[in-house]
Amino acid sequence: MKKERKIRKKHYNNLSTGFIKITSHGYAFVYVDEFEKDVFIPKNKTNRALKGDFVKIRFYHNRKGMKMEGEVLKVIKRKTKQFIGILKLDVQSVQSNKYGIVHNNIIHVDILVPIQKLEKCHHNNKVLVQIISWPKKFKNPLGKIVKIFGPSGEYKTEIFSLLEEYGISYKFSxxxxxxxxxxxxxxxxxxxxxxxxxxxxxxxxxxxxxxxxxxxxxxxxxxxxxxxxxxxxxxxxxxxxxxxxxxxxxxxxxxxxxxxxxxxxxxxxxxxxxxxxxxxxxxxxxxxxxxxxxxxxxxxxxxxxxxxxxxxxxxxxxxxxxxxxxxxxxxxxxxxxxxxxxxxxxxxxxxxxxxxxxxxxxxxxxxxxxxxxxxxxxxxxxxxxxxxxxxxxxxxxxxxxxxxxxxxxxxxxxxxxxxxxxPDFQKIFFLKKIIEPLGYFLDLKNLKNSINYLLKQIRGKPEQNMIENLILRAMxxxxxxxxxxxxxxxxxxxxxxxxxxxxxxxxxxxxxxxxxxxxxxxxxxxxxxxxxxxxxxxxxxxxxxxxxxxxxxxxxxxxxxxYIQVKYIKKFIGKEFYGIITGFTDWSIYIDLLLFQTEGMVRLRDIKEDSYILNSNNYSIIGKKKRKIYHLGDKVKVKLLDVNIEKKQITLDWINDIL
Incomplete structure (x- = not known):
């Protein structure tokens, strides 16, 4: 206990600076060079910082003395004050009819824009908004509309907003x-x-x-x-x-x-x-x-x-x-x-x-x-x-x-x-481990010939696209x-x-x-x-x-x-398709839809046949009850459940496995 108190006292007033990473849930991390680790910033202590900002923090050990925690004291420099998002002017989004809300996928908070400054804007317009202030009494920053791209999801809107986001010129002077x-x-x-x-x-x-x-x-x-x-x-x-x-x-x-x-x-x-x-x-x-x-x-x-x-x-x-x-x-x-x-x-x-x-x-x-x-x-x-x-x-x-x-x-x-x-040897070794359960082999001593032979073997097979992508990533x-x-x-x-x-x-x-x-x-x-x-x-x-x-x-x-793939697939909502498992996380499975050559996602918690958890190798899942294992490259049947054009996400429903 004495040692723990000494540690806490020693570091209580330590100050540092760094770039803040804020999750969609609002809590954050700042990397501190001195300790070569991230400092955890609770949701209520980010002090109006936004993702990527350069901030000054105070850090200390938590009560258990095991985890570094901190608070943002000051935003030294914003990464950017401009963001691309979708303007919401429906009844549920407008706060007391005083503000429109610009929602974006980059930062964890919406930006409020006074209604009187939205004369030329429409609900669901994709816009470029600039933060002009963030009063202490407000949970959200205030902003102004800099540019209107058009209705969200439309072809020209998506092109020009994407080019703006990446800072790419699209007109000649x-x-x-x-x-x-x-x-x-x-x-x-x-x-x-x-x-x-x-x-x-x-x-x-x-x-x-x-x-x-x-x-x-x-x-x-x-x-x-x-x-x-x-x-x-x-x-x-x-x-x-x-x-x-x-x-x-x-x-x-x-x-x-x-x-x-x-x-x-x-x-x-x-x-x-x-x-x-x-x-x-x-x-x-x-x-x-x-x-x-x-x-x-x-x-x-x-x-x-x-x-x-x-x-x-x-x-x-x-x-x-x-x-x-x-x-x-x-x-x-x-x-x-x-x-x-x-x-x-x-x-x-x-x-x-x-x-x-x-x-x-x-x-x-x-x-x-x-x-x-x-x-x-x-x-x-x-x-x-x-x-x-x-x-x-x-x-x-x-x-x-x-x-x-x-x-x-x-x-x-x-x-x-x-x-x-x-190639990156670790990625090649990862590729080797993934393809072995599918019946393929990679000779690391004769890599090029072995890869070419593998490419011949998978030609026309369901897992071809997945393995080719893995090969490309290893290069x-x-x-x-x-x-x-x-x-x-x-x-x-x-x-x-x-x-x-x-x-x-x-x-x-x-x-x-x-x-x-x-x-x-x-x-x-x-x-x-x-x-x-x-x-x-x-x-x-x-x-x-x-x-x-x-x-x-x-x-x-x-x-x-x-974006084009997701927009095209939307018309097939409710239909069933075959796919190949291409990736796992702790909470989801990624599946390449063979007919479309594009990836969708199934939440593990939504699979009804069993309760699945990620294996320690990170490229297979196992059912808690039936002990059924699914590997990368396995063929499965899914239903197209939902499509989010703005987030470019495809949500799938698990039907059953293939024999």
Whole structure:
């Protein structure tokens, strides 16, 4: 007891600062560096702090002397004063008809807005609200509406509120649009110093509704056993000069964003969909990789440089797939020859140790009001793989050209690489433990071949999607860097991103660097072109930024896709479906609905057949009475119970297990 009192006395007046984490229930935690642990803050002692705020706290041991507790003394700095939420103006929500309530999923309290300041707002509008004060006598902060996005749950509302939440620009300023128009109307096709490829059969292959055509392929037969193939990439860096206003804006955005039914481009549409796009029947400037190849797929000769091309036809993937399948159609001989070469390239990659992971892509058809009316699970076909292989080859060959001299010895040139580190061993071990009860095995000593064999085994099985997702999670995240560590998944020593400069700023960097190395000794070209390099530290900083923005945009695209999925599934409430168990918590089971390839949740307490608890291994549950065990990957039957579009949550009811 004496020791306990000493401890309590010693720490009673200790002060610290930190970022507060507040739960939906109102209690909180603040990490204290001195003790390398979280301090618990009771619900009544958060002192108007909000999630993520930087706060000053007093901490002490509780009465038992075992747990650190504390109280917030002061909010030093708010993480943000602006939040996106849904305005409630119904009778139950309005307090004494004086305030509207903005409810959001970020912070634990609603924000009150005076009724007299809500003239243009409507019930269930999604809004951006700013906290203006939090009087001591109020349980809730007071705020003002900064922006109205529209009715909650509607297509445009969800897009623009999501972009606002992530701090992403979705409109170009008038100044940017004017600069883009100047570039467009001043365009004079300068064919000097460019290889003229306009007389060679050339075409683009893209999704049906694509507008921004980054790449085109050309092919011509040179003799009985040799073909010349050209991979032509839009010469965006010719138009977007480094340091210009448009260049700064493109760098800030770093990538285009592809939502279901909508694109937020990196460049103004007059450039991305017109001037830079490799449209058919128009002369276009490109940056090309041209090579000779024999019938066995051996590359005999390489050339890199600026070109002018004229695409003969715009193909969709489906059109090209029909030509491959039926062996007839426009440019059939050229397309089929490219298809045969792509098969050789795939075989060579796999022999070299590349992973062969092909995820099913979820596609939606929207009606004229942008509501999802049909779902398609699209797999890569031969047409997709044809384009993919030639883009992979181009990215590899260009990075090899920069990185190696003619003898194959590493050069002293730096470049922007697309790198992919080895997998996380703990995650791989976790994957191994999960798949073993399902009858699969992973050889950790021969990991790549073992993963490829596993991918073949699960093809077409109910648990395929779950295991593929686990494999992806075990992999490191690919990123951009000037420090080349190779690409683990592709088994390439040198790899870059060069083939999509309309939609990726990293590719514009790759174009500029390649052009510098190609023309470094060319005095004539250097008179007209700015040809000085920045430092490697400059390009590393740009690489890190492009990696950061890429991850951010992936999160945004996934969140919007989840919204579309949830909105589509709502019409099936009350129907029964099969699913695969993909995860457990102490209180719930997550189930991947096979028909929709999206995840829903069943509460453990709602399962009537038994009372289930989570096993200590965290990837199985066991019934207290019948001792029935459910593992990750087990197939079950569920009913769609409810859908929350705002929270993007799907609630399921447990029906029974499958035999």
């Amino acid at each position: 008038e100044e940017m649009e004017n600069e883009a128009k100047k570039i467009f109307y001043k365009e004079i096709l300068d064919v000097n110093f460019r290889k003229d490829m306009r007389d060679v059969n050339t075409f683009t292959i893209d999704p049906l509704n694509a507008q921004d055509f980054d790449d085109a392929l050309s092919i011509r037969k040179l003799n009985s056993d040799t073909w010349e193939i050209g991979v032509h990439i839009s010469d965006v860096s010719h138009y977007i000069k480094e340091g210009s206003l448009l260049d700064q804006e493109a760098y800030s955005r770093a990538t285009s964003i592809y939502f279901v039914g909508e694109v937020i481009p990196m460049l103004p549409k007059i450039l991305s969909n017109d001037l830079c796009s490799l449209q058919p029947k128009k002369d276009k400037l490109s940056f090309s990789y041209i090579f000779n190849i024999d019938s066995r797929g051996r590359i005999l000769k390489n050339w890199f440089g600026k070109t002018i091309i004229r695409s003969d036809k715009k193909f969709s993937y489906d059109e090209v797939q029909c030509i491959i399948d039926q062996k007839k159609g426009d440019y059939c001989e050229d397309i089929y020859r490219l298809f045969l070469f792509s098969k050789i390239l795939i075989q060579n990659r796999l022999k070299n140790g590349a992973l062969f992971l092909e995820k099913v892509e979820i596609k939606f058809r929207l009606d004229d009001k942008n509501n999802p009316i049909d779902l398609l699970l699209e797999k890569n076909n031969d047409a997709h793989r044809l384009i993919e292989e030639f883009m992979l080859l181009t990215n590899r060959k260009i990075s090899e050209f920069v990185s190696l001299n003619f003898e194959g010895i590493p050069s002293n040139k730096f470049y922007i690489y697309r790198v992919h580190d080895v 490191s995240k690919a990123k951009y860097s000037t420090n080349n560590i190779g690409h683990y998944g592709l088994s390439f020593i040198y790899y870059t991103h060069f083939t999509s400069p309309i939609r990726r700023y990293s590719d514009i960097i790759a174009h500029r660097l390649l052009y510098h190395y190609l023309t470094i000794n060319d005095e004539i070209k250097n008179k007209n072109e700015k040809n000085k390099l920045n430092t490697i530290e400059f390009y590393e900083k740009q690489s890190q930024y492009c990696s950061y923005k890429e991850r951010l945009v992936i999160d945004v695209e996934r969140e919007f896709l989840k």
